Amino acid sequence: MITRLPVADRREVRQAAVQLLRGERPALAVVLLMTALSAVSALAGPYLLGKIVGGVEAGTLTLSTVDVLALGVVSAALAHLLLVRYSALLTARLGERFLASLREGAVTRTLALPARVVDRLSTGDLLTRVTSDVGVVGQALRDGVPEVLTGAVHLVVVFVAVFWLDPVLGLVSLAGMPFVVWATHWYLVRAREAYLVESEANGDVAEISAAVGEGSRTIETYGLRDRMVAAADDAIARAFRARMRTLRLRNVLFPATTFLNVVPAVLVLLVGGFFYANDGVRLEVVVTAVLWVWRLVEPMERIMFWIEFLQRAGASFARIEGIGAHGEASPEVREPADDRIEVRGVRYSYVDGHEVLHGVDLVVQQGERLAIVGVSGAGKSTLGRLIAGVDRPSQGSVLVGGAPVADLAAAGEQRIVLVTQEHHVFIGTVRENLAMAAPDAPDEKLLEALQLVGARWFDELPDGLETRLGAGGVELDPAQAQQLALARVEVADPHTLVLDEATSSLDPATARHAERAIAAVRERRTVIAIAHRLQTARDADRIAVVDAGRVVELGSHDDLVARDGTYATLWRSWHG
Missing domain, CATH: 1.20.1560.10 (ABC transporter type 1, transmembrane domain)
Known part of the structure; x- marks a missing residue:
């Protein structure tokens, strides 16, 4: 190690x-x-x-x-x-x-x-x-x-x-x-x-x-x-x-x-x-x-x-x-043909000789709502990170429109964005916090993104987009920081969101505000939700069940419950 x-x-x-x-x-x-x-x-x-x-x-x-x-x-x-x-x-x-x-x-x-x-x-x-x-x-x-x-x-x-x-x-x-x-x-x-x-x-x-x-x-x-x-x-x-x-x-x-x-x-x-x-x-x-x-x-x-x-x-x-x-050299990136995501024979290990994912195959169509569920440690978050291009698989490939997702991410193309419960407010102005996702974005786009995620606190800032945040400036609470992070995602305008239980660490009242902001950002986009709470997965178009590093079931909520397999067991356990 x-x-x-x-x-x-x-x-x-x-x-x-x-x-x-x-x-x-x-x-x-x-x-x-x-x-x-x-x-x-x-x-x-x-x-x-x-x-x-x-x-x-x-x-x-x-x-x-x-x-x-x-x-x-x-x-x-x-x-x-x-x-x-x-x-x-x-x-x-x-x-x-x-x-x-x-x-x-x-x-x-x-x-x-x-x-x-x-x-x-x-x-x-x-x-x-x-x-x-x-x-x-x-x-x-x-x-x-x-x-x-x-x-x-x-x-x-x-x-x-x-x-x-x-x-x-x-x-x-x-x-x-x-x-x-x-x-x-x-x-x-x-x-x-x-x-x-x-x-x-x-x-x-x-x-x-x-x-x-x-x-x-x-x-x-x-x-x-x-x-x-x-x-x-x-x-x-x-x-x-x-x-x-x-x-x-x-x-x-x-x-x-x-x-x-x-x-x-x-x-x-x-x-x-x-x-x-x-x-x-x-x-x-x-x-x-x-x-x-x-x-x-x-x-x-x-x-x-x-x-x-x-x-x-x-x-x-x-x-x-x-x-x-x-480090990895900047690869030559070819333009994706479409927004279709393909996971082919993906294997991954954090430590050599100890695989977390074992030959995962998965296809996500443009505009689809896919939930990834499984017990703790099954490999859900690891799969989400690979789909978002945060890391590369040890074997196999993760493609969007035929182009490796990790290559696009390394080249700075925000085609797929991972949203987690970890959000960060950078020391600087509101404009600098938002525009890092798209440096050429006009102020109108930044303001529209804040409005979309329901950031009403922005109207009370003394200097608007020039207000300094972080140490020595305005301190945001967890819900406001999450809204700022989601507004940054909206400015980046990715075609796919990978949501890794972005509200799980927030208190219930704060989580409701964050969930409404996430719902606004999800519109018009492909969404892959890593669901630690099965209620989140129920409304998805399809559910991928991950068990011990493999996708063992794939289908809608009703289909998977009817199969009486791994998902059905998880669903019954979730409801006591």
């Missing part, structure tokens, strides 16, 4: 990163250009200061010349400030676009997961991937990548400038780099696995937290408190150990690189001073080289500061990309 989603390997992560960057190549080129210009502008001030020092030593500078050079230093500083601010603005915008693409991709891959996979997933694992992991990668894209990119460009510009100034001092400035590269490599080969373990441990903590929050009453009822507390302590302990492991890696990396960062400036100062004492180099060259090399410390510290976070982000990125491992 699958409990966690896989993690993308290094090659897949590199391909995904390249794909992400490829879409912003022009903007990335502009950012690199502006960063290089800002790095070059930072060299002008130290260069002019070196000229001042050299001129003072030689006694060739006049006061007016010093003033001109000092004005040049100030002008270079102002130009550097403007270029840095503009470069930071461009990189921030680029990072936000990267983040938007990442979030859209994560949501798309999550929604593309087959239902049979979602049913077996660890809630905490998936939750941490689409929340904390996306947040970590988002911060890296907004802040980390631009900072490292800027720091790397500054390093290259400074090293090239020092070599141009004096090749010997240029070589000396590189003296600490092999040790920095070694320390960074030592860290990188260990960090990815450590951060993956930490993220997985955090997912376990989120999983048990969600389980305790959702099942607190059950835990108390069955006396499972001590067991759950022990499990929570174990998960927190694993998360703590994983966190300490990554902390130890950072405690080795940061002190080593901080020490090595100052080595180039010290060596340039010592070697430059030696050559100057032996008339091998001018004083202004030594001063300029030291000032330039000292500017390496800030970008190097910036890179080292963010390199740790980028490793954490790399592990999170691998987890996000792993969401798509079980």
Whole structure:
């Protein structure tokens, strides 16, 4: 049984990163250009200061010349400030676009997961991937990548400038780099696995937290408190150990690189001073080289500061990309010839080797009212989900007009809609809640849908379709939320409704309002009702009786009662 989603390997992560960057190549080129210009502008001030020092030593500078050079230093500083601010603005915008693409991709891959996979997933694992992991990668894209990119460009510009100034001092400035590269490599080969373990441990903590929050009453009822507390302590302990492991890696990396960062400036100062004492180099060259090399410390510290976070982000990125491992590619969809639904030899299993449906065959004609009945666990809801295209059969096919229903659903065509007792109000306006079913629907259609389902509460909203719902807005009660969901179905305008006892969890008064709304939405459409209460099935054109994953009887209510088979037994049991 699958409990966690896989993690993308290094090659897949590199391909995904390249794909992400490829879409912003022009903007990335502009950012690199502006960063290089800002790095070059930072060299002008130290260069002019070196000229001042050299001129003072030689006694060739006049006061007016010093003033001109000092004005040049100030002008270079102002130009550097403007270029840095503009470069930071461009990189921030680029990072936000990267983040938007990442979030859209994560949501798309999550929604593309087959239902049979979602049913077996660890809630905490998936939750941490689409929340904390996306947040970590988002911060890296907004802040980390631009900072490292800027720091790397500054390093290259400074090293090239020092070599141009004096090749010997240029070589000396590189003296600490092999040790920095070694320390960074030592860290990188260990960090990815450590951060993956930490993220997985955090997912376990989120999983048990969600389980305790959702099942607190059950835990108390069955006396499972001590067991759950022990499990929570174990998960927190694993998360703590994983966190300490990554902390130890950072405690080795940061002190080593901080020490090595100052080595180039010290060596340039010592070697430059030696050559100057032996008339091998001018004083202004030594001063300029030291000032330039000292500017390496800030970008190097910036890179080292963010390199740790980028490793954490790399592990999170691998987890996000792993969401798509079980996703399904968008299929080529052919237009259905009609609205006839055919279920042919369908078999289905949530867990390999344990079939829920065994070779089901069923045909539903356009405009028909079909009820699917059976004892609890017979496979009714599973069959309804397959007919609605929520999932694909393990074997066999579910077709509408000759086209696979699941392919149509994956392509976003709302030909068949499943309506359950689970309804959701999205945070946003009434218009946004309704129009997600048909983004181009005019306001008139949205208002007609609300009127059709009897949503009289809408007339009392302060801002009409612009009224915000959910957290921070108007809170709807269960009946109103169900009416909103049914209005959304009406806006989608499917030809078939699959009703999986959409009112069973509501109180009687609320259920009556919801049933009237459902009756309005059912008009003019094919209806497949999964009936847990047999009174619902009595008025259907036909009734399909499901027993142990098979359709064992099919016919009208009167015919099935007259047969005195499985349905008749259920009917007598229902009526005592």
